Amino acid sequence: MNHINRRSVLLAGLGVAGAGALAACSSGSGGSTSTPSLVGPDDAVVAAAEKKRGTTGRTRQVTLTAARAMLDLGGGVMADSWAFGGRTPGRELRLSVGDTLAAELSNQLPDRTTTSVHWHGIALRADMDGVPPATQAAVRAGRNFTYRFVTDAPGTYFFHPHVGVQLDRGLHAPLIVEDPREPLRYDDEWVVVLDDWVDGVTGTPDEVYAELKQGMGGMGMDGMDGMDGMDMSGMSNMTMSSASSGASATPSGSGGMSTKFTLMGARSKLLGGDAGDVKYPYHLVNGRVPADPDVYTGKPGRRVRLRIINAGGDTAYRVALGGHRLTVTHTDGYPVQHEQADALLVGMGERYDVLVTLADGVFPLVALAEGKDAGGMALVRTGSGGAPMPTVRPEELNGMIMTASRLKAADDVRLPTRKADRVHRIELTGGMGKYDWGINGKRFDMGDPTANPVLVRQGERVRLDFVNRTAMWHPMHLHGHTYQLGTDGPRKDTTIVLPKKTVSVHFDADNPGRWMLHCHNAYHGEAGMMALVAYQA
Numbered sequence: 001m002n003h004i005n006r007r008s009v010l011l012a013g014l015g016v017a018g019a020g021a022l023a024a025c026s027s028g029s030g031g032s033t034s035t036p037s038l039v040g041p042d043d044a045v046v047a048a049a050e051k052k053r054g055t056t057g058r059t060r061q062v063t064l065t066a067a068r069a070m071l072d073l074g075g076g077v078m079a080d081s082w083a084f085g086g087r088t089p090g091r092e093l094r095l096s097v098g099d100t101l102a103a104e105l106s107n108q109l110p111d112r113t114t115t116s117v118h119w120h121g122i123a124l125r126a127d128m129d130g131v132p133p134a135t136q137a138a139v140r141a142g143r144n145f146t147y148r149f150v151t152d153a154p155g156t157y158f159f160h161p162h163v164g165v166q167l168d169r170g171l172h173a174p175l176i177v178e179d180p181r182e183p184l185r186y187d188d189e190w191v192v193v194l195d196d197w198v199d200g201v202t203g204t205p206d207e208v209y210a211e212l213k214q215g216m217g218g219m220g221m222d223g224m225d226g227m228d229g230m231d232m233s234g235m236s237n238m239t240m241s242s243a244s245s246g247a248s249a250t251p252s253g254s255g256g257m258s259t260k261f262t263l264m265g266a267r268s269k270l271l272g273g274d275a276g277d278v279k280y281p282y283h284l285v286n287g288r289v290p291a292d293p294d295v296y297t298g299k300p301g302r303r304v305r306l307r308i309i310n311a312g313g314d315t316a317y318r319v320a321l322g323g324h325r326l327t328v329t330h331t332d333g334y335p336v337q338h339e340q341a342d343a344l345l346v347g348m349g350e351r352y353d354v355l356v357t358l359a360d361g362v363f364p365l366v367a368l369a370e371g372k373d374a375g376g377m378a379l380v381r382t383g384s385g386g387a388p389m390p391t392v393r394p395e396e397l398n399g400m401i402m403t404a405s406r407l408k409a410a411d412d413v414r415l416p417t418r419k420a421d422r423v424h425r426i427e428l429t430g431g432m433g434k435y436d437w438g439i440n441g442k443r444f445d446m447g448d449p450t451a452n453p454v455l456v457r458q459g460e461r462v463r464l465d466f467v468n469r470t471a472m473w474h475p476m477h478l479h480g481h482t483y484q485l486g487t488d489g490p491r492k493d494t495t496i497v498l499p500k501k502t503v504s505v506h507f508d509a510d511n512p513g514r515w516m517l518h519c520h521n522a523y524h525g526e527a528g529m530m531a532l533v534a535y536q537a
Contacts, residue, residue: 155333
């Protein structure tokens with residue numbers, strides 16, 4: 001197999017091959033030694049669920065051309081990458097609740113490169129979810145595929161490939177589903193996409209992954225195989241040059257110790273220790289570097305809704321707008337009881353909506369790369385004044401920092417109290433030593449996509465217990481559903497699970513099909529921290 005096609009198959013194979021381990025360790029009727037009968041895309045239960053989605057009768061038709069592009073990231077920084085329509089982020093898609101999206105993917109990527117589009121956070125038909133080969137065949141170079149589905153829930157979403165580590169290229173864009181009966185009152189919107197960037201600058205995501213999967217021993221650090229339980233704080237100001245250079249470790253301000261791509265010693269109290277694996281040369285806000293930032297221009301006193309999306313591959317961001325407080329209104333598309341904050345912690349795949357009333361002047365919107373001593377920046381300009389330095393760190397970054405665990409679901413979206421019909425224990429395992437990220441002690445291989453999945457049945461209330469056995473945090477994302485944190489926490493599809501902690505989430509099995517459950521760190525997921533959640537026929 002060529003490299004890209006192998007990774008395409010691996011992606012879904014990872015999720016399904018290890019799912020049997022999950023089913024065997026779960027309560028309820030999930031475990032089975034024989035292949036269960038699973039709901040397929042043409043089953044009557046899928047058609048019945050589809051009929052329940054209210055539609056406006058309107059169809060929005062778009063073409064998404066995935067192709068190689070030379071991207072201008074600002075400040076003279078050019079990146080030879082892949083993108084939708086020659087730009088990153090790609091052009092925003094905006095629809096109304098009940099509209100049908102007909103999006104034709106045209107794969108114009110280099111020869112033999114397969115791809116797909118996953119509609120992150122959308123509860124859509126499973127066969128439109130964009131996960132080869134679990135829900136479709138990967139789209140080959142030179143071929144097209146049309147995704148067609150109803151957008152039946154308002155919110156802030158985005159889309160990206162679900163093949164290999166293509167997420168860490170420029171292939172992503174916002175998807176906004178508007179509520180025609182929007183209860184919030186504001187004057188304007190600003191969509192803010194955060195991204196960590198390596199592609200076409202210092203290397204490619206495939207090169208990053210090739211280095212990471214060697215583990216520490218493969219990088220000439222044989223004595224560090226058991227490092228995952230160690231306190232790495234003493235290494236936080238050390239940098240190791242690329243193994244090929246032969247240079248020894250020397251002090252530096254990089255915020256970690258690394259080979260060419262691999263970062264170690266990135267520390268964050270908010271994330272419980274190790275903050276990330278990858279050393280990125282740039283962190284972007286709306287596709288721009290801090291030295292040449294994106295600018296939102298408004299007027300003092302106007303109330304603006306910020307829709308903040310973390311499209312990064314390996315970085316959580318602490319986000320603050322200098323001189324302002326934030327009113328948190330939504331997370332992952334769903335409303336929460338409003339809370340005030342100085343800053344937000346946003347993991348990969350998470351989205352937050354906030355309201356701000358703009359002051360008079362020029363203010364930095366800073367996305368601090370948590371634990372990595374770097375960050376991105378954009379500007380809000382409502383009056384005269386010079387732009388702050390690209391390295392500015394507003395005091396709000398050290399104020400009250402909002403995390404999902406502090407939020408409560410709004411009354412109208414809170415799940416009704418109900419005992420779980422089925423409980424699955426999802427143990428997150430592995431580490432940097434061998435780069436063996438997995439679930440229940442196993443990295444997944446390219447097995448049968450339907451072999452022994454995590455089973456649920458239509459109509460059940462399901463509880464997932466994410467038990468993090470590792471020394472690193474993981475943003476766990478469930479496709480096709482939103483779950484609730486605890487009994488009254490926010491409704492989400494992606495949540496941060498801190499090291500050595502357990503997070504329990506609940507969801508109603510109301511969208512029959514086959515769905516991925518995985519860490520949204522692009523490299524952890526590709527290494528094997530995935531499973532397939534499937535409805536039993």
